[in-house]
Amino acid sequence: MDDSSAVPDAITFEQAIALTQALMADIELGNLSEDQIQSTIAALVASENGARGFFVTYLTDDRTLADSPSTAVVRALQSAPETVAELLVKNLAMSTAMAIAHRRSQNEAIAQGSDRVQQRTVKLIDLVELPEVNQKAQKLQQSAATGTGDYQAFLDRWGYDAEQRQQIMAVLQTVKHVNP
Numbered sequence: 001m002d003d004s005s006a007v008p009d010a011i012t013f014e015q016a017i018a019l020t021q022a023l024m025a026d027i028e029l030g031n032l033s034e035d036q037i038q039s040t041i042a043a044l045v046a047s048e049n050g051a052r053g054f055f056v057t058y059l060t061d062d063r064t065l066a067d068s069p070s071t072a073v074v075r076a077l078q079s080a081p082e083t084v085a086e087l088l089v090k091n092l093a094m095s096t097a098m099a100i101a102h103r104r105s106q107n108e109a110i111a112q113g114s115d116r117v118q119q120r121t122v123k124l125i126d127l128v129e130l131p132e133v134n135q136k137a138q139k140l141q142q143s144a145a146t147g148t149g150d151y152q153a154f155l156d157r158w159g160y161d162a163e164q165r166q167q168i169m170a171v172l173q174t175v176k177h178v179n180p
Contacts, residue, residue, distance in 0.1 A: 006019060006040065006043075007019060007040060007043035007044055007046075007050065009047075010047075011044070011047055011049050011050045011053070012049055012053075013049045013052055013053045014053070015049075015053070016044055016049055016050045016051075016052065016053020016054055016057075017053040017056060017057050019040075019044065019053070020044065020053055020054045020057035020058060021057055021061075023037070023040055023041070024057070024058070024061055024063060024065055027065060028063055028065065034070065034071065034072040035072070037070065037072040037073065037076070038072035038073075038075050038076045039076075040076075041054065041072070041073060041076030041077070042075075042076040042079040042080070044076075045076060045077060045079065045080040045083060045084055046079070046080055046083075047083075048083055051080065051083045051084060051087055052087065055087050055088075055091055058120075059091060059095075059117045059120050059121060060113065060117055066120045067119075067120065067123075069123065069124060069127055074124075074127045074128055077124065077128050078128055078130065081130045081131075081132045082132055084128065084130065084132075085130050085132035085133040085135070085136050086132075086136055088121055088124055088125050088128070088130075088133055089133060089136040089137050089140055089172075090140075090154065091117065091121045092118060092121045092122065092125065092137075092168075092171060092172065092175070093140060093144075093154075093155075093160075093168045093171075093172075094158065095114045095115070095117035095118040095121060096114075096118055096164070096167050096168050096171045097158065097160045097164035097165075097167065097168060098111075098114040099111045099114035099115050099118065100163060100164050100167060101164070102114060118171065122171075122174070122175055125175050126175065133175075137172045137175065139151055140154075140168070140172060141168075141169050141172050141173070143155055144160075144165040144166075144168050144169045145165075145169060155168075
């Protein structure tokens with residue numbers, strides 16, 4: 001993986017996952033400069049499929065790279081504020097709700113994986129400092145609280161119950177750039 005030219009314009013979700021896996025391996029091996037990392041991630045998050053594939057891979061990866069995102073990662077994410085903000089807010093909600101679901105199913109190991117995704121997402125939200133995150137988080141809080149609004153279809157699609165919606169609202173309130 002040399003640079004953003006490795007990212008196709010019409011990237012599929014599956015291609016984005018594979019490219020992010022290769023990117024993370026190259027980062028771990030020290031094969032890429034900060035500029036190469038930034039340009040590749042910026043190219044990935046420029047499209048919804050690329051951004052979705054990046055986040056699903058980056059946030060769930062067993063390596064610790066996502067625990068301390070580099071400046072290159074943060075700058076790349078800032079290059080696509082609308083798409084990135086949407087996915088950060090949804091990933092925070094999903095990881096929060098899934099941790100509850102996994103604990104209900106007595107699957108603590110998987111619940112801890114959801115907790116890790118939640119913690120990594122909170123860290124990224126704090127680091128990217130995008131006003132769009134605040135706007136989208138407020139809309140998601142409204143939908144979780146009222147059962148209406150911009151994120152109601154999202155909440156309904158995943159079947160989140162009252163407890164999960166309460167936890168989603170609570171975690172959104174803890175994020176320092178989200179002011180309900």
